[in-house]
Amino acid sequence: MAALYNNGFLLISMILAAMLALSLYLPLMAGQLSLASPGFYALGGYTAAIMSTRFFSPTGGAFPVPYVLAEMAVAGVVCGVVAIVVGIPALRLRGIYLALATIAFVEILRVLSLNLEATGGAVGIFGIPQPFAARIEYLWIAGPLLLLSMFLIYRLERIRTGRAFAAIREDELAAAAMGIDPTYNKVLAFTLGAILAGVVGALSAHVLNTWNARQGTFDNSINYLAYVLIGGSRTFIGPVVGGMTLTALPELLRAVADVGGLPVWLAEFLRNGRLIIFGVLIALGTIFFPQGMVTPELFEGRRRRRRVEPAGAGRTRDSAKP
């Protein structure tokens, strides 16, 4: 199995995918289906790539970790500001219209990054300096970052803001009538998601060592959406589990093919056709697990003991309404 982990690359990818799924889950908490995460992911990555290759001039040796952290912070700020600018007009839209507007946003960013000089055009930016000797050491940043974002979302769901998100998700008009400002809360949820995607992008740029326009594409929007919906969109554990499993799945299929003892054609199919299986599994997953793999009911027993009313109650209806 050690070879499977490819110096920890798969493990890091799984953690990054979990956080990207969370970045899509955040606006979904307020009932907003936004597919903008890859755009902010790309923006964050370019921020880090440009900063580390142009402005910080590393004097040989390993790239200092505090610089990486600073880039992640800057990427978060940049993405947050862009999210507010894009979010205020775009979040007047609902459901599928918002999804389409965010797809347009991602595509416009992609075309821009393909053509601008600062982003290295079609070639992109390469030779992004590495702070660590081995990929697995990125765990020191990615691991705590995932735990931190999970903890913050766990807290968010339990404070006034998170409850306002849930109210808007359930019924925006009723929430507004109760004195909750829908625009403020929707833009806030969207911006939080964008900041997380941007921070992850900044880290990914270092992990991948190169950054180009392929990082922020529509395909990724879909992948992240699949992470959330297959994992479960009603608790933040769902996106984390979904992101990790779906990232690991194609590699697992490859590992199965390598086990040996299988007929040649089957091993060959598992190796080269594993994305076919991936697609079929996504389709089957939505049909057989319409609520996702992780649902709040899984935790309900424990929650009942602590309080009379489960925190997940009232959010058990569908995830995003048009």
Next chain:
Amino acid sequence: MNITLLLQQILNGLAIGGVYAIFALGYTLVFSILRIINFAHGAVFTLGAYFTYVLIGSRFGFNGVLANLAVPISLPFPVALLLGAILAGLCSVVVERLAFRPLRARGADPLLTLVSSLGVAVAIVNLIQYLVGAEIYTFPARILGGLPVAINFGSDTRPVPVRTVQIIIFAVSMVIVVLLTYLINGTNVGRALRAVSEDATTASLLGINTDRLILLTFFLSGFLGGIAGTLVGMSVSIAGPYFGIAFGLKGLAVIVLGGLGDIPGAVLAGFIIGLAESFVPAQYVAYKDAVAFALLFIMLLVRPQGLLGRAVVQKV
């Protein structure tokens, strides 16, 4: 810009606009009936191009399971185009059975249908890649051999040619638009389609077989997608299995501009985006692909109901 160049740009825009229109019609038909965007439509578009490519008797490349397979049949191009589109239509029906019907039967969240159709799209695209590889395929020049030479605008010294392909594309797309308009407005099937798109429950209470109509819609949608795929494949080349994905996104821009589910709107929007793209100045041509999405974004903010649409009153 002189007049011949202008004319050429207009013809370019109309040709590509026609393809956008028929591709987007496939999207919009399904949306008008089910209120769901079928994300597998781009994959069906790709399939259509490959089917026609096979049916005219072309050879596969060096990658994939079917490498170097010589196809024993060789049909004339118009027949292959039609058959390819029918096959694409049938594939679209299969997509409906696999990704839409099980979820519809259960009354699931439309969002899930979006993801299941995407799952099927991923499977189709990778199946193509598995079978015939990720190569770029070009339609052989001989299929256009029997056709008249391109019209030449301008003088002999500075010719401004319009390719035959573009004229064919424009003609085919106009024929399709006219036929489809007749089907929707002039036949019983069309009346039933309009009734279901207005109110599916009432329509089925009035004796319309909704399930069969949905199958028909998917067939038509795939048929249109398949034709669009072949036409684009013919005018550029079949750029591998992922060919339809980028095109599918532009199709989204077209249907939003036209108003989701609005058939005349989709045709108009197809031509508008086609013309807008062909008038991007030469020095900004790299940004051409952003035109459709910029229009989409602005349109959503200004007039989400689409070009020809009425404002939808929010029901409380």
